[in-house]
Amino acid sequence: MRPTLPPRPPVTFKARLHDARTATAIGRWLGLAVVVCFATGVLSHYLQHPPGWLADWLPSRPYWGYRVTQGLHVASGIAAIPLLLAKLWTVYPRLFTWPPVRSPLHALERLSVFVLVAAALFQLFTGLLNIFQWYPWPFSFVPVHYAVAWLLFGSLLLHLAVQWPRIRDHFTRRSPGTLALPEADDPDRRRLLLGVTAAVGAVTLTTVGQSVTALGPLELFSPRSPDHGPQGLPVNRTAAAAGVTGASLAGWRLVVAGPRPCALTLDELRALPQYEVTLPIACVEGWSKSAHWTGVRVRDILERAGGGPDSRARVVSLEKAGAYRVMEMGRLYAQDPLTLLALRLNGEVLSLDHGYPARIIAPNRPGVLQTKWVGRLEVA
Numbered sequence: 001m002r003p004t005l006p007p008r009p010p011v012t013f014k015a016r017l018h019d020a021r022t023a024t025a026i027g028r029w030l031g032l033a034v035v036v037c038f039a040t041g042v043l044s045h046y047l048q049h050p051p052g053w054l055a056d057w058l059p060s061r062p063y064w065g066y067r068v069t070q071g072l073h074v075a076s077g078i079a080a081i082p083l084l085l086a087k088l089w090t091v092y093p094r095l096f097t098w099p100p101v102r103s104p105l106h107a108l109e110r111l112s113v114f115v116l117v118a119a120a121l122f123q124l125f126t127g128l129l130n131i132f133q134w135y136p137w138p139f140s141f142v143p144v145h146y147a148v149a150w151l152l153f154g155s156l157l158l159h160l161a162v163q164w165p166r167i168r169d170h171f172t173r174r175s176p177g178t179l180a181l182p183e184a185d186d187p188d189r190r191r192l193l194l195g196v197t198a199a200v201g202a203v204t205l206t207t208v209g210q211s212v213t214a215l216g217p218l219e220l221f222s223p224r225s226p227d228h229g230p231q232g233l234p235v236n237r238t239a240a241a242a243g244v245t246g247a248s249l250a251g252w253r254l255v256v257a258g259p260r261p262c263a264l265t266l267d268e269l270r271a272l273p274q275y276e277v278t279l280p281i282a283c284v285e286g287w288s289k290s291a292h293w294t295g296v297r298v299r300d301i302l303e304r305a306g307g308g309p310d311s312r313a314r315v316v317s318l319e320k321a322g323a324y325r326v327m328e329m330g331r332l333y334a335q336d337p338l339t340l341l342a343l344r345l346n347g348e349v350l351s352l353d354h355g356y357p358a359r360i361i362a363p364n365r366p367g368v369l370q371t372k373w374v375g376r377l378e379v380a
């Protein structure tokens with residue numbers, strides 16, 4: 001006869017690695033990643049969609065600014081993924097606290113944690129798929145990712161406020177409860193934190209090469225290798241995708257609108273003073289690559305059409321449709337001597353995919369605003 005087994009004891013969680021100190025130790029790095037990601041994301045948003053009053057004050061220097069901030073945005077978002085998973089693992093037993101709701105305040109606190117976790121998962125998931133240009137959802141990525149960023153940031157502040165006593169204990173090590181544990185030399189916790197650090201290091205090192213040229217050789221998983229593409233530069237939207245063909249360019253002229261409107265052929269543009277600049281394309285999706293550009297200064301063209309030192313510019317692409325067909329450029333960008341209507345890239349005539357016959361290249365600017373296949377330039 002088989003002995004009957006005693007009833008299964010209720011699930012208990014080993015206190016060690018599911019405790020507040022481990023959660024805080026991971027949480028501070030996760031918090032740092034979220035804050036960096038949020039700040040650089042808001043900056044990117046204002047550079048791309050500035051309200052009218054701000055457009056003329058957005059700085060065109062340092063020329064590498066957007067390359068650094070957007071590289072940080074994508075890198076901190078990627079690093080946050082293993083941190084968030086580790087953090088959720090340390091705190092998940094708390095989801096099963098009994099009774100589930102002790103008081104209205106407790107209910108509110110649990111609700112705020114739910115919003116925080118949901119918003120964080122949503123942001124990291126949509127952001128990650130965006131860098132692969134994969135949009136398996138019915139909404140428009142940019143406005144939703146931007147709105148949920150504020151939701152995430154707000155619920156993070158609330159969470160920090162609610163958890164403040166525990167966070168303070170972590171940094172001051174005053175509370176008797178936590179002093180009772182031999183914190184620093186708990187081998188399990190050390191191993192866990194080491195594992196999380198290794199995971200963050202691995203995902204960062206294998207992707208950050210897309211914006212940090214020196215780490216390019218380590219780059220394995222980033223969706224776009226900065227070295228892959230015609231003329232040594234990646235292409236996000238090809239001429240074919242934009243509906244720009246050799247035939248559609250026959251008889252091309254740059255139409256310049258302003259107090260003294262004019263139209264310039266490619267030969268006339270080539271006859272104007274040419275400048276060479278070294279500037280990166282820094283895509284919002286995280287990759288960036290520096291290149292040598294040759295062309296005419298935008299401010300020279302604006303001046304020719306009757307613009308002054310305060311003029312801004314509006315640029316229209318030959319592309320038939322697309323979110324980046326029309327681009328506006330504030331005063332500091334339009335007047336910067338580095339801002340070119342580029343005709344050549346790395347010593348060669350622009351290829352069709354890089355914007356032939358003429359494209360914009362400007363310092364400290366999101367890639368989406370480096371308009372290709374320019375057909376019209378307006379003094380604004």
Ligand SMILES: Nc1nc2c(c(=O)[nH]1)N[C@H]1C(S)=C(S)[C@@H](COP(=O)(O)O)O[C@H]1N2
Binds near residue numbers: 281324371
């Ligand atoms: N007209 C037009 N210009 C455009 C785009 C576009 O879709 N249409 N894509 C932009 C984006 S998202 C980037 S990152 C850069 C990339 O430039 P490249 O293809 O020459 O590397 O071009 C920008 N210029």
Ligand SMILES: [Mo]
Binds near residue numbers: 236283284285367368
């Ligand atoms: Mo881009």
